[in-house]
Amino acid sequence: MKDVASAAGVALKTVSRVVNGEPGVHPATANRVRAAIDRLGYSRNESARVLRRGRTATVGLVIEDVGDPFYAGLGRAVETVATAHGHLLLSGSSSEDPARERELVLTFCARRVDGLIVVPAGRDHSYLRPELDAGTPAVFADRPPGPGLDVDTVLADNAGGAALATRHLLAHGHTRIAFLGDDPAIFTAARRLHGYRTALGSLYDERLVWMGTPSPEPVRAALDHMLALDRPPTALFTGNGRLTVTALRALAGRRLALVGFDDFELSDLLRPAVTVIAQDPARMGRVAAELLFRRLSGDTGPAQNPILPVSLIPRGSGEISP
């Protein structure tokens, strides 16, 4: 900037004015400055600008896995909103590891992101307290923060969706409905179990419930075990997209009614096509980002906690009779 100034024969501040489009610069002067900028290939050093202004025009996004379709869709929506507000996106994957989540969040804070959007892996977010007090707003998405943190949170209607799926299978005559869910320590998994259990009422049978990490072998074993019971399940409700796919592979042709939580690409091309409870990851990302930017523009109202609706998409697999 100094070089540009001397090349254009003006003071530093005048270059700064031109670069920032501030008013009160004579058009002729401005043109001279712009010419010098082009000639020298100057571009503003954002680091210095950030240091001086205290705002980075950057948003930090911590999700479970940047490569997972659900979170990738969420991230894309966040990016779109951030771009519209002239902000850049710094993103990282927690890999479902609370320590990594914390590290990412604190690294982002050290870089002075203006705000955070977090899909938490852990249940304790007291480490965020100082950052929040220091004025860095955070919005939680998909899962709530740990106790004691009163921040905006966008959740899907997990329990409602699970109940919807379960009632759908009940309505088609099933009374033995199995549930495969993710680790119950994960918020969404626990809520979905809750919805399933509530909808089932007295038909609930814990032998038809398996929860754990969705790798093929345990899922296959659990299914085999359930199908060997005296009164085996005639229907299956899977608690997330990965489990649906894993179960589909493990089932390999066995005729069981199936409803899965989360929609997935090609669900319509399978035979039978798969009935699902669909969430809208893009909407979740958009809502979270909009809440964040509302905070960034000064909103200090009480924390918002929108619950996003989910919908049942009947495609065939969920409409099979016992």
Add this chain to the structure above:
Amino acid sequence: MKDVASAAGVALKTVSRVVNGEPGVHPATANRVRAAIDRLGYSRNESARVLRRGRTATVGLVIEDVGDPFYAGLGRAVETVATAHGHLLLSGSSSEDPARERELVLTFCARRVDGLIVVPAGRDHSYLRPELDAGTPAVFADRPPGPGLDVDTVLADNAGGAALATRHLLAHGHTRIAFLGDDPAIFTAARRLHGYRTALGSLYDERLVWMGTPSPEPVRAALDHMLALDRPPTALFTGNGRLTVTALRALAGRRLALVGFDDFELSDLLRPAVTVIAQDPARMGRVAAELLFRRLSGDTGPAQNPILPVSLIPRGSGEISP
């Protein structure tokens, strides 16, 4: 940092030493400083550090769409390598728009990223020249840069993979093999057409080739048109994952042999299961990131241009006879 220094009764520089783990600080002093840091909840301002040191420990990633599975997988691999090198990832989607690509790259440069990984949307990258000369290395992935830019580039063996697919269908007795490809302005699409055409030799018939944006209606129309020909195709080679899926939907049960470029989730669960030419997006991301970090650690050797192999995965759809 100043506050920490006076709280601990030491000079600024001593705090700096402790924070950066520099040697030559008395353990007792260091402990006093650390106590002050904890008490005051101090965390280093990275913006200031960046300004002073000139390195941001940040890598910029420009891809077509953060939400696309192929690029999301590539991005995840880049993130892993960047994290291993203590770097953060700034990422953005170009949406196949050259202007947006340029804007993102230049924004990243203004933020002084240490290096760039770019999946280019445009064919002209002269705008990168000044940045490269200024010492910001760039690695291109999936597609090469425009003319005049001699930078590291990681590509897949597009032509080879297309030829492999075509020969596979020929070997199964097909002589009428159609090709659906992306817009030929896209590098990978052009290379795949080339491989297909080469493998087909004198059997090539331009009436069996359609290239364009893979939205459902045009693809359906093109297929209908081809199937109404005197000598209709008995096999189909689709030039990317989205086209494979689109074609599958348009085909809806018609018995045509099919090989698709790009593997996709659930390809094994369709009936027939889909034979594909598989790329490895994670490997592409990893190789690109490793090339970048080699440059960042001072390698000034000639530009590298690795071609990643692809492989044919026979699953059924490609082994159907005419």
Add this chain to the structure above:
DNA sequence: TTGAAAGCGCTAACAT
């Protein structure tokens, strides 16, 4: 309309 000076928070270079 333009400019001079101070300083954002840190680290490098050079004392002590």
Add this chain to the structure above:
DNA sequence: ATGTTAGCGCTTTCAA
């Protein structure tokens, strides 16, 4: 082992 000083490149404040 610890401290002092200068300055990274910009914006803010105040003055001309």
